[in-house]
Amino acid sequence: MVRHPGAIGSRPGKLKLAVWKFASCDGCQLSLLDCEDELLQLADNIDIAYFMEASSHAEPGPYDLSLVEGSITTSADAERIREVRKQSRVMVAIGACATAGGIQALRNFSDVEEFISAVYAHPEYIATLKTSTPASAHVTVDFELQGCPINKRQLLEVISAFLHRRAPQVPAHSVCIECKLRGNVCVWVAHGTPCMGPVTQAGCGAICPSYHRGCYGCYGPKENSNTTSLCHWWEQELGVEKVTVVENLRNFNAAAPVFDAASREWESRDEQE
Amino acid sequence: MQEFVLQAEHLEVLIQVVRSEGFQLMGPVVRNGAITYDEISTASDLPRGWGDEQEKGYYRVSRNDSGAYFAYAVGVGSWKQFLQLPRRKVWEAHKKDDAMDILEVLDEVPARAFLGVRSCDLHAIAIQDRVFAEGQYRNENYARRRQNILLIAVNCTTPAATCFCTVMNTGPKVTTPTDLTMTEVIDHKEHYFVIRSESQRGREILKQLPLSSLEERHSLAEEQALQAAVQKMQEGPRKFDSAGVKELLYRNYDSPVWDQVAERCLSCANCTMACPTCFCSTVEDTTDLTGEHAERWERWDSCFTGDFSYISGGSVRASTRSRYRQWMTHKLATWHDQFDTSGCVGCGRCITWCPVGIDLTEEVQRIQQLDKTL
Ligand code: SF4
Numbered sequence: 164m165v166r167h168p169g170a171i172g173s174r175p176g177k178l179k180l181a182v183w184k185f186a187s188c189d190g191c192q193l194s195l196l197d198c199e200d201e202l203l204q205l206a207d208n209i210d211i212a213y214f215m216e217a218s219s220h221a222e223p224g225p226y227d228l229s230l231v232e233g234s235i236t237t238s239a240d241a242e243r244i245r246e247v248r249k250q251s252r253v254m255v256a257i258g259a260c261a262t263a264g265g266i267q268a269l270r271n272f273s274d275v276e277e278f279i280s281a282v283y284a285h286p287e288y289i290a291t292l293k294t295s296t297p298a299s300a301h302v303t304v305d306f307e308l309q310g311c312p313i314n315k316r317q318l319l320e321v322i323s324a325f326l327h328r329r330a331p332q333v334p335a336h337s338v339c340i341e342c343k344l345r346g347n348v349c350v351w352v353a354h355g356t357p358c359m360g361p362v363t364q365a366g367c368g369a370i371c372p373s374y375h376r377g378c379y380g381c382y383g384p385k386e387n388s389n390t391t392s393l394c395h396w397w398e399q400e401l402g403v404e405k406v407t408v409v410e411n412l413r414n415f416n417a418a419a420p421v422f423d424a425a426s427r428e429w430e431s432r433d434e435q436e
Numbered sequence: 437m438q439e440f441v442l443q444a445e446h447l448e449v450l451i452q453v454v455r456s457e458g459f460q461l462m463g464p465v466v467r468n469g470a471i472t473y474d475e476i477s478t479a480s481d482l483p484r485g486w487g488d489e490q491e492k493g494y495y496r497v498s499r500n501d502s503g504a505y506f507a508y509a510v511g512v513g514s515w516k517q518f519l520q521l522p523r524r525k526v527w528e529a530h531k532k533d534d535a536m537d538i539l540e541v542l543d544e545v546p547a548r549a550f551l552g553v554r555s556c557d558l559h560a561i562a563i564q565d566r567v568f569a570e571g572q573y574r575n576e577n578y579a580r581r582r583q584n585i586l587l588i589a590v591n592c593t594t595p596a597a598t599c600f601c602t603v604m605n606t607g608p609k610v611t612t613p614t615d616l617t618m619t620e621v622i623d624h625k626e627h628y629f630v631i632r633s634e635s636q637r638g639r640e641i642l643k644q645l646p647l648s649s650l651e652e653r654h655s656l657a658e659e660q661a662l663q664a665a666v667q668k669m670q671e672g673p674r675k676f677d678s679a680g681v682k683e684l685l686y687r688n689y690d691s692p693v694w695d696q697v698a699e700r701c702l703s704c705a706n707c708t709m710a711c712p713t714c715f716c717s718t719v720e721d722t723t724d725l726t727g728e729h730a731e732r733w734e735r736w737d738s739c740f741t742g743d744f745s746y747i748s749g750g751s752v753r754a755s756t757r758s759r760y761r762q763w764m765t766h767k768l769a770t771w772h773d774q775f776d777t778s779g780c781v782g783c784g785r786c787i788t789w790c791p792v793g794i795d796l797t798e799e800v801q802r803i804q805q806l807d808k809t810l
């Protein structure tokens with residue numbers, strides 16, 4: 164779905180960009196630094212006012228465009244994301260952490276207290292929430308760019324769309340479409356390899372199937388995802404074990420609502436047996 | 437029409453003659469565990485000794501010991517990929533002072549020959565011709581690509597379990613215009629092609645080949661091979677009565693079958709991408725960071741996506757039920773009203789390449805059965 168790019172006003176001078184980090188690996192911010200050739204062009208067209216990963220020089224808000232990386236895992240961050248929202252005219256969540264809780268959302272399926280006491284010598288020093296949640300669980304987000312990590316072309320597309328007040332071309336359809344556009348041989352049908360492509364949103368360019376392996380869903384659910392049907396076929400026709408089905412749903416986008424619900428459903432089927 | 441026999445060992449001569457006439461030759465090759473279409477420069481590029489096994493959501497290439505070059509049904513993808521490009525830049529625009537330069541992108545169109553086109557795929561190309569080259573909304577890029585294609589058809593004697601061209605009246609025997617039409621025959625120790633020229637260009641090529649005359653036993657063996665193919669499809673599970681399907685679908689907009697299929701359908705769009713007749717595309721307009729340069733790209737689209745029917749306020753076909761219904765109703769019903777033909781040629785690709793094995797012949801038969809009981 165072409166989502167609404169958000170209310171975009173105009174004012175003279177360069178627009179101000181801020182990049183924020185919450186619980187994440189920094190990979191998505193790196194996608195921005197990785198733009199290399201386009202980075203100078205970016206700096207020419209937007210004032211990079213706050214981007215700690217790149218420079219310790221920080222300009223105060225408000226900001227026209229905020230890119231938010233990372234999920235919310237502490238009460239301090241839950242507070243901070245509200246502050247960021249207040250300072251931002253348009254807020255774009257980037258990456259699996261900010262849009263779906265990230266790999267750290269695996270805690271949502273377990274007991275965090277137990278982890279803490281098992282891992283840390285002084286559990287009392289640890290202050291954390293029981294869940295890892297996307298930015299949208301706390302504040303209004305204007306656009307979500309999915310992926311782990313995000314695709315730098317798509318990121319530039321979102322920024323260009325913002326600068327020139329148009330809807331970004333970020334299709335919400337399946338990876339399968341990209342896979343077929345590339346002329347790949349389907350690894351699911353022709354090799355019997357389980358592939359998450361049919362329920363996963365495009366954007367990566369179908370990298371994994373292009374190297375003859377199954378997609379593992381790092382771009383998160385596509386619109387209108389039918390995980391139940393996919394999981395049935397994996398089990399019944401491709402002979403995939405239940406634990407593998409659950410593992411595939413519980414990757415970087417484990418807390419995306421459709422993947423979350425499907426993995427819980429499959430896991431409880433396991434227990435019933 | 438001229439008809440001859442070309443010994444299998446002389447297939448290489450045919451290939452080299454076609455190439456020396458200036459054509460880039462496209463044909464079947466084995467790649468990544470499947471038969472696909474790609475450039476052919478010698479007979480050894482062809483899938484000799486390879487066949488395919490196709491079922492719902494299942495495809496495997498398999499070795500056979502026949503030594504045949506064309507012992508498969510239809511390949512992954514289709515000739516569509518060379519005529520209606522999956523992605524192409526349509527134009528680009530550049531800001532210049534107060535004006536704008538818009539440059540149409542006219543890409544190089546190579547003169548191409550297609551080798552091994554099946555009858556179903558010839559029908560599919562003819563259907564796309566009607567949409568893109570003969571209709572009111574001509575697509576110049578398609579028309580230019582299509583214009584000079586040299587068509588070398590090969591009659592199908594090895595249908596897959598998913599094929600149902602006999603139901604759609606599109607095969608297995610070639611009946612539509614080509615330049616050359618061949619039938620591969622392996623009879624006892626003999627391995628040859630019955631070859632017919634159907635055009636001036638075809639005759640020019642035949643002149644350069646080491647041919648022998650067609651005898652009755654050749655025609656008989658050819659006829660037998662084609663009959664066996666027909667019989668295989670007649671006896672298969674995908675034979676259904678296609679008469680009145682259009683009316684059937686028009687009176688069954690509310691069939692419960694749509695709900696049942698929507699439970700399984702992933703709305704992944706593999707079926708429409710694999711289909712040789714599906715012609716839908718979208719355009720994507722983008723600007724760069726400076727806003728001084730813009731581009732328009734055309735790419736294949738599908739009625740299985742939400743964006744496809746997105747208008748102000750949302751997607752008209754938000755549910756999978758409505759998307760599948762749109763797809764099948766277009767293929768088998770509204771296409772007749774639009775283009776005077778069916779939109780389906782019975783090649784079976786949508787059945788094979790559907791990850792969850794949804795089979796339109798089964799779904800039609802389900803609707804037919806329910807319709808009868810009402
Ligand atoms: S390989 Fe995966 S992504 Fe590609 S078409 Fe098959 S199921 Fe879809």
Ligand code: SF4
Nearest residue numbers: 714715716739763766
């Ligand atoms: S079935 Fe769908 S994708 Fe195919 S031509 Fe019709 S509307 Fe387009």
Ligand code: SF4
Nearest residue numbers: 711780781783784786
């Ligand atoms: S609808 Fe299916 S069987 Fe019919 S032409 Fe398309 S891919 Fe082939």
Ligand code: SF4
Nearest residue numbers: 701702704705707790
């Ligand atoms: S019918 Fe099959 S291939 Fe087509 S969209 Fe549904 S699941 Fe995908």
